Amino acid sequence: MTSFLRPYTTRVDNSFDKKRIKDYIITIQCSLDGFSxxxxxxxxxxxxxxxxxxxxxxxxxxxxxxxxxxERKNIKLQEYKRAIILIDNTLNTFVPANFFLNKHKDDxxxxxxxxxxxxxxxxxxIARVDINNIFAINKxxxxxxxxxxxxxxxxxxxxxxxxSLINENLNRNHDLRVFVNVKNENFELVIMNGCILMFHNxxxxxxxxxxxxxxIFATSQFNIDNETVPLYFLGxxxxxxxxxxxxxxxxxxxxxxxxxxxxxxxxxxxxxxYHQHYIIYNAIKCEL
Numbered sequence: 196m197t198s199f200l201r202p203y204t205t206r207v208d209n210s211f212d213k214k215r216i217k218d219y220i221i222t223i224q225c226s227l228d229g230f231s232x233x234x235x236x237x238x239x240x241x242x243x244x245x246x247x248x249x250x251x252x253x254x255x256x257x258x259x260x261x262x263x264x265x266e267r268k269n270i271k272l273q274e275y276k277r278a279i280i281l282i283d284n285t286l287n288t289f290v291p292a293n294f295f296l297n298k299h300k301d302d303x304x305x306x307x308x309x310x311x312x313x314x315x316x317x318x319x320x321i322a323r324v325d326i327n328n329i330f331a332i333n334k335x336x337x338x339x340x341x342x343x344x345x346x347x348x349x350x351x352x353x354x355x356x357x358x359s360l361i362n363e364n365l366n367r368n369h370d371l372r373v374f375v376n377v378k379n380e381n382f383e384l385v386i387m388n389g390c391i392l393m394f395h396n397x398x399x400x401x402x403x404x405x406x407x408x409x410x411i412f413a414t415s416q417f418n419i420d421n422e423t424v425p426l427y428f429l430g431x432x433x434x435x436x437x438x439x440x441x442x443x444x445x446x447x448x449x450x451x452x453x454x455x456x457x458x459x460x461x462x463x464x465x466x467x468x469y470h471q472h473y474i475i476y477n478a479i480k481c482e483l
Contacts, residue, residue: 199255200230200248200263208243208461210236216274219243222478223261224352226283227253228379230260233475237276241459242476245467257332258339273344279478280340282317283352285381285397286310287330292320295327304331315341319354319483323361324392328354350483352474353383356429357392359477363455364390373414374452376474377430377438382406384413393417403437411445421446428452429473 211234220235227250234244250260257280265271272278286309300318304310315337319328330351332340340349360374367389376383380401386394394417398409414421425448432438434451443449454460454469458476469476 197252197259198263199250199252199260200267201251202246203229203249204245204247204467206245206463206467208463210239210461211243213270216270217276219275220277220279220479221272221275222279222281222475223264224281224283224475224478225257225260226250226352226378229283230264231472231475232264233472235479239459241461242464243461245464245472245475256339257336272347275346277479278343278347280343280347280349281352281355281474281478282330282332282349283474284330284332286314286332287328287351287353289326289328289357289392289395292325292327295329300327300329303329317349317351319350321354321358321361321483323358323390326392328357348483350478350481353395354483355474355478355481356383357385357395358481358483359473360385360387361390361392362480371417371419371424372427373419373424374427374429375410377428377432379431382410382430384410386414386417386419403441406438407441407445410442423448425450429470431471433468 218236218238220237222233224231230248230250232246233242236243288303288307288309290303300316301310304316310316310331313334314331315334316329316331321328328351356376364372364387370389372387374385381397381399383397400406400409426446427450429452439449451470452473
């Protein structure tokens with residue numbers, strides 16, 4: 196069997212027990228170059244496993260990656276109480292519910308050049324802001340996901356992020372905030388006014404200067420005051436990053452997303468920066 200996964204980070208608490216798999220919720224996050232998963236033990240309301248793999252063959256399909264993962268662990272997804280699969284790509288767009296018709300979801304994506312004849316279109320509904328997130332994946336991946344057992348659900352990673360940020364900002368009235376989700380070759384920018392979603396988009400970058408240029412350009416369109424409006428980072432970024440160093444010249448209030456008290460992690464998982472796993476930890480709370 197061809198191997199597509201190379202272990203990168205492994206945090207498994209001693210309490211993990213295959214015999215209790217029906218008490219666990221697994222969340223899997225699939226991107227072009229990475230595969231992450233967490234395991235949540237409902238009996239103690241605590242995350243007990245966090246692992247990340249690099250995908251060494253970028254054209255590997257989701258079925259191949261998940262099949263290898265199941266074989267490595269000798270556990271099938273249907274054995275868990277729940278399994279959540281998050282699609283982490285940039286092939287998505289948000290459409291207000293008033294303008295959305297399910298029969299035209301393909302048309303939205305084609306108009307934006309986000310899909311083609313080999314695409315499978317899925318949607319998430321985010322009730323808090325009454326919008327639909329339409330996203331595309333490879334057709335073979337879509338058919339595979341569509342035929343998984345009933346305990347497995349699929350959502351887009353950006354839906355989880357937006358839904359979680361809205362929930363965290365419900366009590367902030369007209370309070371501007373900027374959120375940046377850093378990835379390998381692009382970053383995801385979200386601007387919120389209280390719990391109102393004002394802007395969401397992706398920006399590709401090659402250099403640190405590219406990153407900061409696009410960030411400044413986008414925030415300036417909303418007259419963001421770089422002296423007072425906080426800039427929150429999540430995703431693949433360290434506190435020693437050159438991106439942070441350059442951003443600090445233009446934005447006074449830079450922060451990382453902080454773990455709320457209701458998210459419980461084992462001691463081993465606490466050693467991993469929370470902001471880097473924000474989406475995978477928040478997925479179980481989202482109703483999409």
